[in-house]
Amino acid sequence: MVRAIVGASFGDEGKGKITDMLAENSDIVVRFQGGSNAGHTIVNGYGKFALHLLPSGVFYDHITNVIGNGVALNIPYLVKEIKSLTDRNVPAPHIYVSDRAQVLMPYHVLLDTYEEERLAGKSFGSTRSGIAPFYSDKYAKIGIQVSELFDDAILREKVERVCELKNVLLEHLYHKPLLDKQELMDELHSYRDMVEPYVCDTSAFLCKALKEGKSILLEGQLGALKDPDHGIYPMVTSSSTLAAYGAIGAGIPPYSITDVTAVVKAYSSAVGAGAFVSEIFGDEAEELRHRGGDGGEYGATTGRPRRVGWLDTVSVRYGCRLQGATEAAFTVLDVLGYLDEIPVCTAYEIDGTRTGDFPATRLLEKAKPVFTKLPGWKCDIRGIKKYEDLPENCRRYIEFVEKEIETPIKLISNGPGRDDIIFR
Numbered sequence: 365m366v367r368a369i370v371g372a373s374f375g376d377e378g379k380g381k382i383t384d385m386l387a388e389n390s391d392i393v394v395r396f397q398g399g400s401n402a403g404h405t406i407v408n409g410y411g412k413f414a415l416h417l418l419p420s421g422v423f424y425d426h427i428t429n430v431i432g433n434g435v436a437l438n439i440p441y442l443v444k445e446i447k448s449l450t451d452r453n454v455p456a457p458h459i460y461v462s463d464r465a466q467v468l469m470p471y472h473v474l475l476d477t478y479e480e481e482r483l484a485g486k487s488f489g490s491t492r493s494g495i496a497p498f499y500s501d502k503y504a505k506i507g508i509q510v511s512e513l514f515d516d517a518i519l520r521e522k523v524e525r526v527c528e529l530k531n532v533l534l535e536h537l538y539h540k541p542l543l544d545k546q547e548l549m550d551e552l553h554s555y556r557d558m559v560e561p562y563v564c565d566t567s568a569f570l571c572k573a574l575k576e577g578k579s580i581l582l583e584g585q586l587g588a589l590k591d592p593d594h595g596i597y598p599m600v601t602s603s604s605t606l607a608a609y610g611a612i613g614a615g616i617p618p619y620s621i622t623d624v625t626a627v628v629k630a631y632s633s634a635v636g637a638g639a640f641v642s643e644i645f646g647d648e649a650e651e652l653r654h655r656g657g658d659g660g661e662y663g664a665t666t667g668r669p670r671r672v673g674w675l676d677t678v679s680v681r682y683g684c685r686l687q688g689a690t691e692a693a694f695t696v697l698d699v700l701g702y703l704d705e706i707p708v709c710t711a712y713e714i715d716g717t718r719t720g721d722f723p724a725t726r727l728l729e730k731a732k733p734v735f736t737k738l739p740g741w742k743c744d745i746r747g748i749k750k751y752e753d754l755p756e757n758c759r760r761y762i763e764f765v766e767k768e769i770e771t772p773i774k775l776i777s778n779g780p781g782r783d784d785i786i787f788r
């Protein structure tokens with residue numbers, strides 16, 4: 365059986381924690397898209413970790429962690445991240461890397477950085493991890509597959525083409541140092557040696573595992589609203605963040621994905637630019653940012669303060685629909701215990717018309733939030749293990765949201781740790 369764990373919003377919903385927790389009863393955890401450009405925060409017996417590229421199953425000895433073909437593979441980063449675990453006494457994780465994954469190159473990072481600098485005030489707020497240039501090259505067919513690292517003739521030809529194209533941009537658009545062919549070849553050889561122990565045909569491995577009845581988790585990065593097709597284009601990421609893409613990015617049949625857990629945070633947060641209808645500002649925002657997540661809402665990759673706002677059920681309903689969510693995991697609910705009243709954005713007003721449908725970006729930019737206020741519960745709900753033991757107003761909040769997002773809330777997370785979970 366395959367379960368996808370994906371974000372219903374902009375990301376940072378707490379997918380890492382839910383994956384780490386559900387991984388316990390799984391055999392394989394797969395990353396199927398994105399790269400090291402977003403972080404998953406995991407708190408467990410070994411300590412607190414921010415993973416960027418590794419699947420969240422790396423803390424369990426019985427799990428095989430797969431980096432699928434859809435991932436933007438930064439090889440030195442992978443090696444560094446594995447070392448950052450073993451340095452802190454986590455046993456060396458079991459990792460397979462797809463021979464069809466493509467290699468994120470240093471020039472992708474450089475081009476991402478130069479472009480953000482060039483755009484200055486109009487930038488995309490990229491994490492400068494090279495993701496957009498990486499996926500552009502993949503689809504322009506000048507990317508380098510892991511399998512190609514083992515064939516020098518192919519590499520030389522690729523490097524030739526890459527230098528021809530990139531050096532025009534570097535010279536004339538960005539006025540920066542040019543790429544050197546020999547340096548790139550040396551770099552690629554070092555990548556080959558680093559990644560070799562992990563490489564295999566991961567699609568074949570996963571399909572065999574499915575036949576053997578193994579259970580697989582697909583771990584999404586970011587969320588539905590960052591999907592290049594269905595999200596807030598152009599303020600999106602460059603690979604699909606949807607569960608459906610899990611089939612492609614892992615190389616498994618689409619019908620093998622039977623369960624889709626959409627992770628929904630009890631309020632909203634976002635990093636980077638783009639429309640964020642339920643965003644709040646000033647002291648109200650500062651308080652939520654400070655109390656939020658586990659030690660405040662600051663980006664796991666960049667440390668940037670995240671933009672925060674109240675829960676937006678218009679966008680979450682849309683996000684759950686696009687994910688094809690069979691259930692929702694409602695997270696970080698404990699953080700809201702300080703509020704007398706909790707606003708929820710339940711509709712948008714666009715050009716004087718009220719709507720519950722999430723529109724395309726052009727109209728979304730004009731949307732004003734319509735809030736419904738629910739009474740707060742004014743206490744700490746951490747440590748509660750049974751749904752019935754939650755305060756009545758807290759249950760009312762959950763049940764209200766469940767109705768609005770049209771998805772059953774089966775899991776409730778009331779703290780950052782593995783055990784802070786209520787099954788419903």
Ligand code: GDP
Nearest residue numbers: 376377378379380404405657658696777779780
């Ligand atoms: P991800 O990318 O979706 O995995 O999300 P992040 O890990 O970036 O952000 C979630 C943050 O919330 C992390 O700091 C988690 O440790 C924390 N977190 C997750 N679930 C809960 C929860 O139920 N309560 C609290 N207080 N923090 C949580």
